[in-house]
Amino acid sequence: MDIAVIGTGYVGLVTGTCFAETGNMVTCVDIDEQKVKKLSSGKVTIYEPGLEKIFERNEKEGRLKFTTSLQEGIKDAKIIFLALPTPPDGDGSADLKYVLRVAKDLGGLLERGDYKIIIDKSTVPVGTADRVNNTILQSLIERNIDNPQDLFDVVSNPEFLREGVAVEDFMKPNRVIIGTDSEKAKKILGELYAPFVRQGNPVIFMDERSAELTKYAANSFLATKISFMNEIAQLCERFGADVDMVRRGMGSDERIGKRFLFPGIGYGGSCFPKDVQALAKSAKQAGYDFKILEAVMEVNENQKKHLLPKIFSFFNNDLKGKKIALWGLAFKPNTDDIREAPSLKLIKELAAAGASIVAYDPEAMINVKEEIGDMITYAENQYEALKDADALVIATEWSEFRTPDFLKIKSLLKKPVIFDGRNLFELYQMEEHGFYYESVGRRSIKI
Ligand SMILES: NC(=O)c1ccc[n+]([C@@H]2O[C@H](COP(=O)([O-])OP(=O)(O)OC[C@H]3O[C@@H](n4cnc5c(N)ncnc54)[C@H](O)[C@@H]3O)[C@@H](O)[C@H]2O)c1
Numbered sequence: 001m002d003i004a005v006i007g008t009g010y011v012g013l014v015t016g017t018c019f020a021e022t023g024n025m026v027t028c029v030d031i032d033e034q035k036v037k038k039l040s041s042g043k044v045t046i047y048e049p050g051l052e053k054i055f056e057r058n059e060k061e062g063r064l065k066f067t068t069s070l071q072e073g074i075k076d077a078k079i080i081f082l083a084l085p086t087p088p089d090g091d092g093s094a095d096l097k098y099v100l101r102v103a104k105d106l107g108g109l110l111e112r113g114d115y116k117i118i119i120d121k122s123t124v125p126v127g128t129a130d131r132v133n134n135t136i137l138q139s140l141i142e143r144n145i146d147n148p149q150d151l152f153d154v155v156s157n158p159e160f161l162r163e164g165v166a167v168e169d170f171m172k173p174n175r176v177i178i179g180t181d182s183e184k185a186k187k188i189l190g191e192l193y194a195p196f197v198r199q200g201n202p203v204i205f206m207d208e209r210s211a212e213l214t215k216y217a218a219n220s221f222l223a224t225k226i227s228f229m230n231e232i233a234q235l236c237e238r239f240g241a242d243v244d245m246v247r248r249g250m251g252s253d254e255r256i257g258k259r260f261l262f263p264g265i266g267y268g269g270s271c272f273p274k275d276v277q278a279l280a281k282s283a284k285q286a287g288y289d290f291k292i293l294e295a296v297m298e299v300n301e302n303q304k305k306h307l308l309p310k311i312f313s314f315f316n317n318d319l320k321g322k323k324i325a326l327w328g329l330a331f332k333p334n335t336d337d338i339r340e341a342p343s344l345k346l347i348k349e350l351a352a353a354g355a356s357i358v359a360y361d362p363e364a365m366i367n368v369k370e371e372i373g374d375m376i377t378y379a380e381n382q383y384e385a386l387k388d389a390d391a392l393v394i395a396t397e398w399s400e401f402r403t404p405d406f407l408k409i410k411s412l413l414k415k416p417v418i419f420d421g422r423n424l425f426e427l428y429q430m431e432e433h434g435f436y437y438e439s440v441g442r443r444s445i446k447i
C-alpha cells in the first residue's frame with residue numbers, strides 16, 4: 001500500500017520505517033529541511049536500537065522516501081498518518097496547532113476520486129478526530145467540492161511504542177487500537193496491520209473518542225503506578241522497609257503485575273509528563289476534577305528532587321566547589337531523548353548550589369550540550385567522569401552502569417560516595433565495597 005507519514009520525528013520515523021519493512025511504499029514528510037536532507041541521504045536522525053538497520057535497507061531499496069512537500073508526499077498515498085507534535089500549550093492542554101494546520105492543508109489538496117484515510121497517530125485529546133474531520137471538510141467546502149465527506153475518513157490510531165524498544169513495540173504490538181465507524185477504513189487498516197498482529201495480539205476496533213481516551217488512560221495509569229511506588233518508597237525510607245522487597249512481593253500478584261513498579265527519581269520523557277497533564281486539563285474542561293492525576297503530577301515533581309536533600313545533607317549544605325560525577329542524562333536507557341529528563345532538574349539544582357558537574361551518558365550528551373551548553377562538562381566514558389569527584393550521582397539505568405568495576409570507582413572518586421536515583425546496586429555489594437550509598441526507598445549505607 002502507498003502510505004504517507006506527516007511529521008518525521010520519533011513516532012513518524014519508526015512508523016514509516018516499520019511500514020516500509022512490511023512491503024509498503026512510504027513517503028515521510030517533514031517541514032524540517034535539515035531532517036529531510038539527512039534522512040534522504042540515508043542517515044537516521046534519532047538513536048533507537050534496531051532502527052538504523054531496517055531504515056537503511058528500506059531506504060536503499062526505495063520503499064522509504066522523504067520530502068518537505070505535503071503535496072508530493074500524499075500524492076499516491078491511500079493512507080496518511082499524522083505523527084505531529086502535540087506539546088503542552090500555556091495551560092497544559094495539548095496544543096493542536098500542528099495537527100489542525102496540516103488538516104487544513106490536506107483539505108486544500110484532496111481530490112475527487114482519490115479516497116484517502118487520514119489517521120491521527122499523535123496523542124490527541126478526545127474530540128480531535130472530529131475537529132480534524134471538520135477542518136478538512138471546511139477546506140473542501142470552500143473549494144466547492146460536492147459530497148466532500150466521500151473523499152476521506154479520519155481515524156484515531158494512537159501509538160503505544162516505548163522509546164528504546166520502539167521497533168519491537170511497533171513490529172509486535174500488544175494491541176493496535178483503531179477508532180473509526182467507517183467500514184471502508186476498518187477493512188483497509190485491518191489489512192495494513194495484519195503483518196504486525198499475526199502473533200495473536202489483537203486489533204481492537206472502537207469509536208474515535210474511545211480510541212483517543214484509551215491512549216491517555218493507558219499513559220496516565222502507568223504514570224500513576226510509578227508515582228504510587230515512589231510514595232511507597234518514601235514510606236519504606238521512613239519505616240525501615242526495603243522497596244525492592246515490597247515491589248517483588250506486590251508484583252508477584254498477577255492482578256498487579258511486575259512491570260512499572262520501579263521507584264526512582266520520577267518519570268520523564270516526551271509523553272507521561274505532558275499526557276497526564278493534558279488529561280487532567282481535559283477533565284477540568286469537561287467539569288471533572290481528576291484528583292488522582294493531580295496527585296500523580298505533584299508526587300512526580302517532588303520525586304525528581306528526591307536525592308537532593310540526601311546530597312545536601314552529606315555535604316553539610318555546602319556544595320560550593322564540590323565536583324559531582326553524573327552517570328546518565330537521557331530520561332531512560334537506550335535513547336538519546338532528554339525531554340523532561342530528571343537529570344536536567346538535578347543538574348540545575350546542583351549547579352545553582354555551586355557544584356561543578358561532570359556527566360557521562362552513552363547517547364544523550366549531544367542533546368544535553370545543545371540544551372544547556374557548558375553549564376556542565378562531559379566525560380569520554382563513565383570512569384573519566386569520576387576523576388577527583390566528591391560523589392557519584394546516578395540518574396539513568398543504562399545497563400553498562402549496572403555492573404561497573406567498583407574498585408575503579410573507589411580509586412577514582414575522592415571518597416566512595418554514591419547517590420543512586422535508580423537503585424542499580426544491591427545493598428550488600430555497597431557494604432562489601434565500603435561505599436557511602438543512598439538510593440530510593442532503601443536503607444542508607446553510611447561509612
Ligand atoms: N515519542 C514517543 O515515544 C511517542 C510515542 C507514542 C506517541 N507519541 C505521540 O506522537 C506525537 C509525535 O511525537 P514525536 O515524539 O514523534 O514528536 P517529535 O517532536 O519527535 O516529531 C514531530 C515532527 O513533526 C514535524 N512537523 C511539525 N510540523 C509539521 C508540519 N506542518 N508538517 C510536517 N512535519 C511537521 C517536526 O519537524 C518533527 O520532526 C505526539 O503527539 C506524541 O505525544 C510519541
Ligand SMILES: O=c1ccn([C@@H]2O[C@H](COP(=O)(O)OP(=O)(O)O[C@H]3O[C@H](CO)[C@@H](O)[C@H](O)[C@H]3O)[C@@H](O)[C@H]2O)c(=O)[nH]1
Nearest residue numbers: 159160161162163226260261262264267268269271331332
Ligand atoms: O517502573 C518504572 C517504569 C518507568 N519509569 C519511568 O517512566 C518514564 C517513561 O518510561 P517508558 O514508559 O518506558 O518510556 P516512554 O518511551 O516515555 O513510553 C511511554 O510513553 C509513550 C508515549 O506516549 C507510550 O507510547 C508508551 O506506551 C509509554 O510506555 C521514564 O522516565 C522511566 O524512567 C519509572 O520510573 N519506573
